Amino acid sequence: MNMGLGLYQEQTLKLVMTPELRQAITILQFSAVDLVSYLQEQANENPVFELQEAAMEAAPAKMEKQQPEIDWKEVIGNRATGEYSSGKNESTYNPLDFVHQGNMTLYEHLESQLGYIKSFTPAQRRIAQFLIGNLDEKGYLEITLEEAAERMGVELNEAEDVLVVIQHFDPAGVAARSLEECLLLQLRHLALDDEAIVQVVTHHLQDLADCRFQRIADKVGCTVQEVQAMADLLRTLNPRPGAAFSHVDTRYVIPDVTVEKVGEEYLVLVNDVATPRLKINSFYEKMLNQQKSQDEAKQFIHEKLNAAMWLAKSLEQRRLTLMRVTQAIVDMQRDFFDRGVHYLKPMTQKEIAEQVGLHESTISRATSNKYVQTPRGLFELKYFFTSALSTAGGEATSSESVKRRIKLLIDQEDRKQPLSDQKLSEMLLEEGIEISRRTVAKYREEMMIPSSAKRKRF
Template identity: 40%
Template sequence: MKLTPEISLEQKQELIMTPKLQQAIELLQLSKLELNQRLEQEMLENPVLERAEEEGEEVEEDLTDEFEDVDWEDYFVDSSSNYKVNNYDQDEDEYNYENFVSASLTLEEHLLHQLHLLQLSSQQIKIGEYIIGSLDNNGFLDTSITQLSKELKVEESGVEEVLAKIQQFDPTGVAAKDLQDSLLIQIDNLVLEAEKKELMNKIVTDHFELVSKNQLRKLSKELSIGLEKIQQLVDLIKMLHPNPANLYTKEVDTKYIEPDLIVEKINGRYVVTMEQDSTPRLRINAYYQKLLKKFKSDAKAKEYLQEKINSALWLIKSIEQRRMTIYRIAEVIVDLQQEFLERGLKYLRPMTMQDVAEEIDMHESTVSRATTSKYIQTPRGLFELKFFFSPGLETKTGEVFSAISIKKMIKDILAKEDKKKPLSDQKIADKLEERGVEVSRRTVSKYRNELEIPSSTQRRRYS
């Protein structure tokens, strides 16, 4: 069979993502803050776009002649001899000191401040600053004394002397080599009887693994001490700070959440409203609309203006479409979660994105984008819209419970358990079955781990 090149026609359909469609999809998944930033950028790039005036404000109609009625002589009055600052009728609250956010000290700043309060030589200050700068995110020093002395080109004894001073700084236990070392430093600084401190040191040094696994009965036998006394000593150890750095701020961005939607109960029914500032209102500047009619001869100027106006109109349409999509999704969620709104987390109904998509006749991916980083304020608290999408488990009676509601039941059961005889995962499953929820021991174990609740062995107390 001979292969020869040939030209052929083929007809097929393809879905092409136009720039406008891409823009609409991108706007849909933006958070409230990101949307505002995006619109500010759009208004800078597109002169025909402007924010709509608030209700009650009058808008100048004849914008083409807006500069003709200005009294330019009064405008340029020489006021060079008067240096008074104009009063702009600013809010008195603007300079209220309560409106200023104070900056919290980081661990490094706090330690450096204490270091410079000591009467040390310049070389010791240098060593101390280097040690503080070498601490990891947990406040531990994972570099050896030998390595530090080589890097600083000083004697090891000099490094040890300064390190010992830093380890006594607040918070106690900082600059230790690891968790056990930190706990030993903290125990040494406790105001306790010498016997108790000695026993606590022995437990941390020689039996730390038993404490971490809560094997107190075995620990009691090895130390020949009563269980109740062991429990008291372990409780004291657990009161110490395992991570000194957590007491001070880390350099992270603070994220503020403002709801996009609000749910209120009005006349016996729950009503969804969009937060007024969640979707900024834009419009086409009337001045440019009138200017477009004047550019009859200048084709380039007319084409430029027409392009900008079309772009602005599409953006306004996309924002409105985004607003309506989010609102419709929220309405469906509220309709399906009436019992949760009335009675709380335990009654959260299982729901998937597909359920909502079918209700509003949209694709599941659209629901996913529309619920990303969107928040709703309800009588039960502030939640991300995605929070309401939870898989469910069906019982023998046909009743369906969401995973979140089952986790809430597990927490309630464990809150009432006898700490001396904690419930095993199987017993928790049995108690859930008594409530009409039939789940396996494996499922209970999975949910308990997701809730970061330790096993029955680790929850057991002996006093």
């Protein structure tokens, strides 16, 4: 056997991850909201094109069976209009402009009420402002009264008197130092602080959370029904009174795809009207056409123009992929759209990939963080990919439809004798669905339904 070094020529095929390909993959997995942010970042880096806000209006358009050839130079560099438009019939109407956004913080809300307390001395008002400033986002006092009195240089009883006044402010339960005190403050506000419920909140709150009603009844000296009524009352209280003033940015879900029923058919519409339009900057367009422009400047503009063209191609490819994937999902889940969630079929990404002729990873990216508006509501595209459970007839049913069946059985149960996980498993087996007790418990917990012991009514 001869061994030695040598040079050989060999032809191989391999996929090269170019920046353009990486960009197309990145754009495909963006949701509608994230895509807008990405385009804004690209516009900041590429001066050749600008973004024009498009109207957020649902403009139905029929899906074309055969997509025509696209002239990308015309798309990105239309000399007549100078813009790339993602939709027609745009208007300036934006429904998000009419959403109310409160700006008052918990500190401002409490300080405004502090202005109505005329009996406070300047020193007491200073203590009140200090205590209000040390409330966390849930409305609880973060520091102890001893620490507050020491920092303010006042007596402990002075700080306690001011705290009592603040605890009468709106919202009820604010400035509490523990969950027990927060609930007691709300009970006093409602004039429902009888001796029994105060004892339950003070000493048996954990037993109440674990639904150990008989144990609480024996210690408090009342019936189990009375303890359960106390639990029902406490569930109506707010354990986080300051949360209503926590201004967290609300992220609204904008559907990427819309499915509309027209006659007996379902039409798939890609909601790209929310995507800003790409427009060529007229200044750079003139520089490109000028003969006196420097070669370096022209080369720079050409590079940025090519980048803009690739961006437009990626946007169009994303639109076509979303349309094809959603149409395949609609075709396979036709019974769901016609008859409801109980007819949702088990489906995998591999099946959709084979149907549309794409790789499974592409299907995963195309359905990631995407939402579809259907006649039956708003769903995440991943919702339609469910695992299969076997039935007595040898057929398969989706896990999501089984979850809905479990929820329906629990909703119809006798609250005095709730159905256990084993009983639910047996009832589903009678309907032809083979499922174990552990799987029933798993699905029940995923739907945030408590166990039969905690659902029992006395």
